[in-house]
Amino acid sequence: MASDLADSPFFRRRKAKIVKDPPKFDLESYISNYDGFTRIDRLHHIGSHSPYLATDAYRAAIAEALQGKNVQLYLDLVAEYSQIAPDDPEALTDTRWAEEKTRKVQNEQDKLEHELKSYKNNLIKESIRMGNEDMGHFYYACGDWTNALKAYLRMREHCTSTKHLADMALRLVFVSIASKAWLTAQQNLMKVDSAQLKGDEKTKLDPLLSALAGLAHMSLGRFREAALSFINTSPAFLTAEPAAGIKWQREVLTGNDIAVYGGLCALASMDRTELQNQVLANNDFRNFLELEPHIRRAINLFCSSKYSACLEILESYRSDYLLDVFLSEVVGDIYSRIRTKSIVQYFIPFSCVTLDEMASKFQLTREHATIEDELEAMINDGTLNARIDLVDRLLISPPTNPRFNVHNDALSMAQRYEHTLQLRLTRLNMLAAGMEIRPERNSHQRENAPSSFGEGISAGLRGFGNKIGLQ
Incomplete structure (x- = not known):
């Protein structure tokens, strides 16, 4: 069945993006962890990339779309599914539903705009703020990210507390993530910090902000920053109450996602010592790793220098x-x-x-035809300091001269000592010549001052000599 779907017009056009192997997860149990737009978005992504799950994913996504207000998303899903399984009843567009839903959505929009206009005429700041918030919720439900952002931004001048500002910024983050605008998401995360929340409100938001920052960093390819954000996320994230009316653990990313994203980003950007100390020994992140044991096992294998076993787990x-x-x-x-x-x-x-040993330890990937090609690319970009002997089929470490390194280190040390000694002698000569600028003394210091210039120089030299260890 999957091979038949892979030959459909839809998947033939997306040949480079098809995931040919079946996944390990069960679609129903996997998608049950998510709600809201991310549920449809994930189903759509799975259906459009996996011939094995395309039918079930598209059917579930279409059923979810019928419960919402985003008519265009429903039409797009049906249009794509009709290219995969044209004989399926779900692949037929329900034009009656689309027309009726479009009319209801337009009526709701007119009503919200009329209410917002009346709030502005009455000049009640809180009502205007809530009116703009309702407009933002409406546009988000319709999939109109641009107008949703504008509506939430208009709340700023009518916010009367730091919590209102933080909620507004979180809503902007929410829309930015849905539209995959990661730079905008990062900017709005900084706005939440600038809201200067204090006490319990700040404590509750910290795990959420850390997880969202990690997601933004990862999506922008900043894997080390993403790893640090994810591994510093408190387990309180798993039980946190909704913030800004959003249950982030189900509408954006789950604890399992944090474990996978954080573990992979850490493996990609940290050495073995950091992985051991900051990831495996991290009591907070351990709570997330328990949700995805294979990630913890892969990190353990990498730290134990069992690289091929680590790569096998990740590849699976x-x-x-x-x-x-x-x-x-x-x-x-x-x-x-x-x-x-x-x-x-x-x-x-x-x-x-x-x-041959390298090829057996590290199975070839799709990017390189042979292990020689991969090693050559690593040597050329400076990642691997080695040479390839194609005659004897060896990867050779370049020769080093330990004696030269020892002599070079000794010479550098002697030069540092000479420079330090010159500075000290210069200091002594300046003191002997009376070229030191001293702070003005009070009457008590003047009474105890040396009786002569020579005596003062001698005292200064003795003090400096004691400080640097001269006898």
Whole structure:
């Protein structure tokens, strides 16, 4: 069945983006963790990339769209599904529903605009703020991200407390994530910080802001910053109450997502010591890793220098991650970085390794036809300090001269000592010549001052000599 769907016109046009292998997760149990727009968005992403799950994903997405106000999203889903399974009843557009829903949506918009206009005429700030908020909610439900952002932004001048400002900024973050505008999301996350919340309100928001910052960093390819944000997310995120009326754990990302995103970003950007100290020994992040044991196992294997086993685990989950709506765009880069780090770390203890051994330890990827091509690319970009002997099929570490390094270090140390000594002698000469500028003394200091210039110089020299250890 999956092979038949892969030959459909829709998937033939998306050949480069098809996930050919079946994922490990069960679609129904996976999608039950999400609500709101992200539920439809994830179903749409899965259906448009996996021939194995396309039918179930599109049917579920269409059913969800029929419960909402986004008529255009429903029409797009049906149009795509009709190219995959044209004989399925769900692939037929329900024009009656679309026309009726469009009319209801227009009536609701007219009503909200009329109410907002009356609030402005009455000049009641709180009513105007809530009117703009209702307009933002409406546009978000309709999938009109631009107008939703504008409506939420208009709330700013009518906010009367720091909590109102923070809620407005969180709503802007929410819309930015839905529209995948990651720079805008980062800017609005900073606005939440600038709202200067205090006490319990700030404590409740900190885990959420850390997780959202990690998501934005990851989507922009800043994997180290993303890893630090995710691993510093408090487990309170899992039980946090809704903020700005949004249940973020179900409408954006779950605890499982934090474990996967944080673990992969850490593997891609941290060395073994950092992974051990900041990830595995992190009591807060351990709560998230327990939700995804294979990520913890992969990190443990990397820290134990079992790189091939670590890569095998990650490779077995590649299909799952390619079907993740946020991770799919960066998973290739993350995997490439982890593999490169593994090869470099594996080669460090050796003076030479056979290419056949390297090929057996690190299974080839789609990017490179042979292990020689991959190693050559790493050597050319300066990632791997080695040479390839194609005659004997060896990867050779360049020769080093330990004696030269020792002599060079000794010479550098002698130059530093000479420079320090010159500075000290210069200081002594300046003191002897009376070229020191001293602070003005009070009457008590003048009574105890030395009786002569020579005696003052001698006292100064003795003090300086004691300070630098001269006898």
